[in-house]
Each structure stands twice: as C-alpha cells, then as structure tokens.
Amino acid sequence: MAKQLPYPVMREIFTRFQASEAEPVGELEHTNAYTLVVAVALSAQATDKGVNKATRGLFAVADTPQKMLNLGLEAVTEHIKTIGLYRNKAKNVIKLSQMLVDDYGGEVPNSRAALQRLPGVGRKTANVVLNMWWGHPAQAVDTHIFRVGNRAGICPGKDVDAVERAIEDHVPVDFQQHAHHWLILHGRYICIARKPKCGACIINDLCQFEEKTT
Template structure:
C-alpha cells in the first residue's frame, strides 16, 4: 500500500473563529417538533428536490468540486471545473495532469495552490487505497488529503443519499436564528439537526437550510419580508425592507 501523500491540508476554521460568531450565553431550546415540521413542509413545498449548486458529473468530480469550494463560492468553483473535468475526469487523469496542470485551471479561486496539491494527492490516494473509486464511508473519505467532515458529508448526502448534514456558515446562521438547530459551533449545529429535525426531512435538510441562508436569511440583511417561514421564525428584529 502506498504511503499517504502529505500536503498540508487546508486550514480548518478555528474554534476561536467559530466562537466569534456563536450565540452568547446559554443556548436557547430548539424549536418544538410541530414548528420544525411546519418549517420543513414549507421549504419542501418550494423546492421538493434540492441539490447542491456545485456542478459535478459523478462521485469523483463532486469530491473535487467540494474540496475546491472551501473558502470560495460555488459560482467561482463552477467557472473552473467544467474545463478541469474535461481534462481530468478520473483520479488517474488528475494525477497525470499534476499539480501544475491543475493549478492552471483553478487560479481564479482562493487558495488555489494548496487546493491543487490536495486534489492531486487525494486522487493518488484513491488510486492507491480505493482502486480509483470514491469510498462511501465518512471515515474513509476523511483520510483523503484536504477532505474534512463537511466535504465528506456533502459527498455522502449527494451521491449515496446518506442523511449527513454538511454544516457551513449559512446553515450555522440559519440554525441559530430560527432555532431549528442551535449550536455554538458547526459540530453542535450538525448534532442539533440530527437530533431535532424530523426524520422525513433529514435527507434534504442541509440543502434547504443552505439555500435559505444563501438567498433569504442572509448574514448582514436577512430578507425577512419575503421569507416563507417568517411566521414560524423567532428571530428578532426582522427587517422590513425586502431588498
């Protein structure tokens, strides 16, 4: 078995950074079950089959796209991945392309040099350890260079339909504002979703929450007047301007 390549992984969010935006004091209780059902029924009605906004073709290209999206926007990643995936649609082709080759395709996204190293290294590990296939367990996925729990959860959810919760800053914000899933950091919010969101909504919960945070419950100016779940949301003060 080949040794694991050892590029420095992307720096994770520190506990200090998480604490800086975490709720102060004791966490409020999560919304009651009936309110959770009401909210997710509304979100499901508006988007019955939510999917990631990252463009991908299969498990491998999704894994690469999510790894590239760390500290970058989905829009920015989607601008570079079509050409990258045309050139290197498999782990073998990605390794053959090499770090410099990958770098040439992804220069417009943040941390592109380290991400290029990670993409080539994770591709090599897929070849050496997993026969060129993307593994279907969280533990195995997290052995890949540059792949953390959030990336692993996105792949598990989108490819294998495992109700894994990939918590990012949008979900952290929405989970706490709405009290769907209160938590002081991403790990607590992930557990709160698993513990409190009713089972029929678990599979797609993180998609609904991230889209809601991205387009409605925005960080600086939440669009409360157009929010479909406003009647069930305890967040105050609510904005009055729909812009």
C-alpha cells in the same frame, strides 16, 4: 442564540421548505463521485459559482483520479488559479487522487471515515458527498446553515458540530435527506448575513430571530 424550536414547529418549517422546493440540489457542478469530492474540497472559502467556473475546464480533461494525476500539479494549478488558496488546493487534489488510486482502486469510498482520510477532505466535505452522491441523510454544516440554525432556532449550537447534532436530533426524519440543502439555500438567498430578506421568508412567522427586517 435562539432556543430550539419545538417539534410541531420544526415539522411545519420543513413542510414549507418541501412545498417550496421538493427536491433541492447542490449548486456545485459535477459528473461523478470523484468530481463531486474535488468540487466540494475546492469550495472551501470560495463560492460555488467561482468553483464551477474553474472546474468546467478541469473536469472536461480530468474526471477520474488517474486522469488528474496524468494532468499533473502544474496544469491543475493553472486550471483553478482563480479560486482562493488555489496552490494548496491543487496539491491536495493531486494527493487525494493518488490516494484514491493507491488505496481505493480509483473509486471514491462511501464511508465518512474513509473520505476524511483524503487530503483536503474534512467532515463537511465528506457529509456533502455522502448526502449528494449516496443519498445518506448526512448534514454538512456551513456558514449559511450555522447562521440560519442559530437565528431561527431550527438547529442552534455554539459550533458546527453542535448544529449538525441539532439537525440530526430535531429535524423530523422524513426531512433529513434534504435538510441541509434547504437550509443552505435559505441562508444563501433569503436569510443572508446582512439585511436578511425577512419579507420574502416563508418561515417568517415561525422564526425566532429578534432583528427581523419586517
């Protein structure tokens, strides 16, 4: 695990990320807060591409909690059967939809604690929704961010909670809103798990990774 990079280096890193893509966006397709919650919950141990393929048909007929309940468990299961752990995820979609109808008037709450009450919604999912839909500077740490943060020294930590705190503590505040998207995309396409594309990396000279491929 690399040591935490100093503030001036952190600022330069995120200045470069911002210059490369000023408004990064998540790759999960959604039309409202509810479909975002469902999509993110379904993305656990699955690719965004795979989730999008499954949810296009699902969201076309059920883009609200009540419509999802009307669709029913069997139909939801059929729609998402190409996604890993689909049976359990389908049950959670129905359960969270029922809770949204019963406890929140069919609306998605905008607090982390309330979101984490929903079946199948953990802290990472809650943070994605808070960030992408309501613009909160919440940091959703996935495997890509964990890898990039520890390799480069941007946000090192022994677990996802420590990495989340490192982002909040060390990324300059004016970059907090888009920090997790920049890091996810960098990990997904450049700083990949095997044979990272260091030659194409815009922060190569600032990164502490000792096993660079160039």
